[in-house]
Amino acid sequence: MTPVEEGRPRALLAGASRRWVRMLPWAVAFVLCVVLLPTTIVVLTADYGLNGGVASALAVAQSAPLLLAVVRPLHAWYVVFAADVAGALALLGVDFEQRLLWPFPPMELVGYVALCLALGLRERRRTLVLVWLATAGANVGLGFAAPHGSGAKELLFTILGGVALLLGGVLRERSEVQRRLVEQETISEAERGRRTLLEERARIARELHDVVAHHMSVITVQADTAEYRLATLPPDVREEFTSIAATARESLGEMRRLLGVLRNEEAHGELAPQPGLAQIGQLVEATARTGGPVDFTPCDAEVPEAVGLSAYRIVQEALANVVRHAPGAATHVSLSVSRPADDGHGGEQPPGGRGGERLTVLVVNDPPPEPPAGPLEVGGTGHGLVGMRERVRLVGGTLDAGPLPDGGFRIAAQLPLTEEDLT
Numbered sequence: 001m002t003p004v005e006e007g008r009p010r011a012l013l014a015g016a017s018r019r020w021v022r023m024l025p026w027a028v029a030f031v032l033c034v035v036l037l038p039t040t041i042v043v044l045t046a047d048y049g050l051n052g053g054v055a056s057a058l059a060v061a062q063s064a065p066l067l068l069a070v071v072r073p074l075h076a077w078y079v080v081f082a083a084d085v086a087g088a089l090a091l092l093g094v095d096f097e098q099r100l101l102w103p104f105p106p107m108e109l110v111g112y113v114a115l116c117l118a119l120g121l122r123e124r125r126r127t128l129v130l131v132w133l134a135t136a137g138a139n140v141g142l143g144f145a146a147p148h149g150s151g152a153k154e155l156l157f158t159i160l161g162g163v164a165l166l167l168g169g170v171l172r173e174r175s176e177v178q179r180r181l182v183e184q185e186t187i188s189e190a191e192r193g194r195r196t197l198l199e200e201r202a203r204i205a206r207e208l209h210d211v212v213a214h215h216m217s218v219i220t221v222q223a224d225t226a227e228y229r230l231a232t233l234p235p236d237v238r239e240e241f242t243s244i245a246a247t248a249r250e251s252l253g254e255m256r257r258l259l260g261v262l263r264n265e266e267a268h269g270e271l272a273p274q275p276g277l278a279q280i281g282q283l284v285e286a287t288a289r290t291g292g293p294v295d296f297t298p299c300d301a302e303v304p305e306a307v308g309l310s311a312y313r314i315v316q317e318a319l320a321n322v323v324r325h326a327p328g329a330a331t332h333v334s335l336s337v338s339r340p341a342d343d344g345h346g347g348e349q350p351p352g353g354r355g356g357e358r359l360t361v362l363v364v365n366d367p368p369p370e371p372p373a374g375p376l377e378v379g380g381t382g383h384g385l386v387g388m389r390e391r392v393r394l395v396g397g398t399l400d401a402g403p404l405p406d407g408g409f410r411i412a413a414q415l416p417l418t419e420e421d422l423t
Contacts, residue, residue: 009071012121025070025118032114037063040107044087048096048105058087062111073118077131080115081138084108084157088142098148103139104157112157113164120168128165135161193386200387204394207274207309213255220248276308277301277335280315284333287319292328294319299335303359307415310391311335311361317388318363318411326368326409334362337417356418358397367407388413 012025037059044055061083069076088103096102104112119131139158146154223245227238275283281298288294303311315333322331338358385401388411392399397415404410 011070012073012118026067028114029066029070032111033063033066036066036107036111040105043105043107044091047100048091049094050090054090058083058090062087062108066111066115069115069118073115073122074127077115077119080112081134084112085138085142092145092147101153101156102146102148103142103154109156109160113160116161116164117168120165120170121172122168125169128169132158132162132165196386197390200390203387204390207313208306208394213252216248216252216255220245220252223248274305274309275312276305277303277311278308280312280333280335283312283316283319287323287331290323292322292330294331294333297332297334297336299337299359301337301359301417303337303415303417304395307359307395307417310395310397310415311359311413313391314361314388314411314413315363317384321384321409322363322365326365328370329365329368329408331363331365334360336360336362338414356416359415359417361411361413361415363411364404365408 011022013021016022040059040062041052041055044050044058045052050058062080065076065079068079084104087105087108091102101109116131116135120128123131136158139155143154223241226241227233233241277299281296284294284296319331319333322329336359338360385399388401389399392413392415395415397413399414400410400412402410
């Protein structure tokens with residue numbers, strides 16, 4: 001129902017999803033053409049007394065363009081409108097009964113109304129107004145030459161044509177509004193997803209700032225105190241340590257300025273030390289007291305701070321989702337470190353650290369005892385799977401999340417522990 005594109009005409013309803021709807025305009029046009037063509041010839045010759053050759057020519061000119069109207073309704077209107085006016089003038093030369101409709105017999109009315117409906121579905125409002133004005137002008141002008149006087153029934157051509165144009169125009173504009181709403185909803189959904197991703201990335205960056213700042217602070221302290229802890233340092237080495245400390249302090253300052261850009265008024269509690277594997281047990285206990293039974297298998301392995309933070313946030317978001325979507329469901333949380341197995345090459349690991357140790361974070365919940373009465377307003381800590389995937393991607397790991405056949409849900413993350421995989 002959209003306006004025809006320049007140089008690339010499309011059939012009416014060509015954008016419909018169902019094939020039978022796309023074929024409907026062609027079927028209607030074909031039926032009208034097949035029915036109106038012989039009917040017009042018979043009526044013009046038998047009832048109006050018009051010459052057979054003239055009647056045949058008028059019937060073809062008034063009916064055949066209806067097939068063209070499926071693709072180019074305005075071009076078809078030019079032909080049909082001219083043929084209808086020519087037919088009205090031709091009937092002035094014959095003597096027909098007063099009861100017969102003039103200047104446009106019933107067959108012409110049917111074809112013209114169908115054509116006006118096609119115009120309304122395709123053309124813009126200004127074009128439709130001009131078409132109706134031309135229709136009304138021709139109808140009124142021919143009325144002055146009416147052989148048996150004019151009446152209200154002679155205006156059916158103008159009235160029915162205007163109703164068809166109006167109906168088609170309303171349908172076209174309604175379809176256009178719906179199409180734009182769908183497009184806007186699609187764009188809005190994409191923008192919401194992009195904004196969610198950016199917010200989660202900024203949140204992760206703010207949290208990792210504390211991890212990196214800790215290491216930079218250690219470097220600064222070690223470099224500053226080196227000359228006091230090591231009394232036999234040569235002067236050039238002492239200057240090198242002083243330079244390292246100055247560079248580290250400058251880097252910390254730059255990081256604080258960067259953090260100021262990333263922080264916003266909605267961020268709270270980010271000055272506290274970032275959690276790791278050791279705090280997951282407390283998180284599980286708190287969830288078990290309020291959300292349902294939680295079975296926890298801890299892991300005491302030493303892991304990089306970024307990996308520990310990512311594991312904590314993944315478990316935190318997974319448990320929050322259980323509380324929101326499956327309240328009361330039994331949940332199983334487990335942390336484990338998988339070590340590289342012997343690959344048949346003397347214990348050598350593949351290049352790039354791919355055979356290195358990995359921390360496995362597994363959160364599986366059973367179906368809820370009973371369906372939730374409604375959505376629970378429990379604030380999440382991040383943005384669900386979006387945040388989990390970003391954290392896993394940040395440390396070079398993998399994430400597998402999805403529903404289980406019994407109605408539960410499973411989240412499994414593999415986080416590398418070797419420096420080769422983290423870089």
